[in-house]
Amino acid sequence: MIDPFGDARVQGVSIRSLPKVSLHDHLDGGLRPDTVVELADAAGVELPETDPARLASWFARQSDSGSLVKYLETFSVTNAVMQTREGLTRVAREFVEDLAEDGVIYGEVRWAPELHVTAGLSLEEAVEAVQEGIEQGEDAADDAGRGIRVSQLLTALRQGDRSAEIARLAVDFREDGVVGFDLAGPEDGFPPSGHREAIDIVGRAFLPTTIHAGEAAGLDSIRSALLDGRALRLGHGVRIAEDLEVVTRKGEEVRVRFGDLARWVRDREIPLELAPTSNLHSGAIAAWGTQLEDHPFDLLYQLGFAVTVNTDNRLMSRTSLTRELAQLVAAFDYGLDDLEAFQLNAAAGAFLPVEEREELIELIGEGFDA
Template sequence: MSIDQHGDTVIEGLSVRGLPKISLHDHLDGALRPATILELADAAGVDVPEDDADALGDWFAEKSDSGSLVEYLKTFDLTTAVMQTREGLTRVAREFVEDLAADGVIYGEVRWAPEQHLAGGLSLEEVVDAVQEGIEEGEDLADSRGHDIRVGQLITAMRHTDRSLEIAKLAVDWRERGAVGFDIAGPEDGFPPSKHRAAFDYLAAQFFPVTVHAGEAAGLDSIRSALIDGRALRLGHGVRLAEDLEVISREGEEVLVQFGDLARWVRDREIPLELSPSSNLQTGAIERWGTTMEDHPFDFLYQLGFAVTVNVDNRTMSRTSLTRELALLAATFDYGLDDLEAFQLNAAAGAFLAVEEREELIELIAEGFEA
């Protein structure tokens, strides 16, 4: 199985790019086109490390491949710097949806932190409105090109600041206008979900869905706090949940695994794991197991029955797409169409939508994989 220059491959006669996909963990400020960054930076007077789109793409990939989430996050200083005007936010959101459609995505959730886009004088309401305008423009453009796609906002608070309750109220206020859920992001280690308990209490009282970044740069305690303090319905990454699984014995293909209470709870409750293979390698999230895709515990979790989903995290930083992530996993673990379909069905079941809409997505996925 070979992956072409666009990250695509053919499995059982079907192009992975052409298969219907669900994107649950996709950051807006991690998904800018390098050419767009250059244009917006020029207009805003923002310094850039490279003046060529390809070279800038290389710069992001090199700087992000640090083995540290803290270092990885530093590259966002540039992308957020060019997302401080209404026009810039709307354009980035529109192009984001276009890129998802080109990736075969039929439903996506885009996460971003409004509090990081106020330097140009816009209010929280204005930045959310600007992004929603871009999303709707992108959906209309995709529809005109024959691709039906829907994208919802995951309004995100930064875990190292003190605005989470304010952002939670903003998210709920936009519930009927494009927001489908809430998240906290940023440096994980040292900033547990418990520090934002007031925000999560408010969201729970409003019956508003929550996903929480956990189990990436911090371990089991972070995941536990996401579930208990955050009432998370999904785990953003959650890859380090594998630390709560102990291999007792191996005999041929038979593996005996002892589950910790946390891992068993997540597996038995079918709480989706928003795994991002390439990003997990770049940030060192899987360093306990190794440094290559073969070392990623994705397949281990999948074979044990966890609700694994496949995500890009940040398209620009990882220079990737959902098509490429699926192709990499298929090549690494010898997955077939049934496996790739299972990942999309897990994502559809975990989407922050009404049950009728999730059932519709499941039908579209089944139809697409049978084509």
């Protein structure tokens, strides 16, 4: 395994040192194991392991067990220690510090406020606590000479009934750190069309939306995200490859027939928030294989889709953006130009004003040129 905080290199350059953009990263999936232990002790939460190293291994085993039930158990642990203002602020601060340490210069952190109010916090107080932690993390990173900006994406649970409430919350905080709205949870049986009020609320406010789709379910989930959910990005979206038919292969040359949905996503440059390790763990790429080399990432990239590279849940997948990029380099023989293309795609898809996206693109270009 490549060390998530190691010094993997491409063309002699440290991947960790390169400027990166992270679009799909869950707050409750990015805690430090020692922080989980300390917060659990303070809150009286029982853990499966109390040693940070063994706890980290437990998270990794559960997440790569092939069982969705075991995978979801890991989030009950992290969410249990994120129920106070102090806990949320600390987790958010460390989340940002860890991104900056990994070379990320812009990130969007997604989380579901409704999962963090069981100890008495209001939804508003929870958002404020996370924003306080983000700003503390940005300041700490700046003091360490690592400039970073992080924005919030507020997630509603598609199996729940509070999506309209979360949509209003996102709109209310759009001037205080929130840049977009997300729908997550079970894709099968809970389409975005069931959350029309929420989609209308953020739509009328012109607040961008990204929706989990094309991960646990196939093309219908992607179609619904785009048509019913008005998604500007696809959370994962890896199964858009099901709408591609390989017609012929001659050496490295591949001829592909596009379905209408795949062509729309490609031609409209709708960003795919791909998370290679997570896609393996969740079985999202089971139709293509069980190894990273089987991931349709390279096919989508070569065909011109707006692919981006993400971690999804750094704790559960025991990963970092550096590690994800290093694994792709090893699997597909990518070079610096390819890694830069992934960052430029992410910068272009960020939920920021165009002027700020252009500044981000300039920073990426300067960093890779250097």
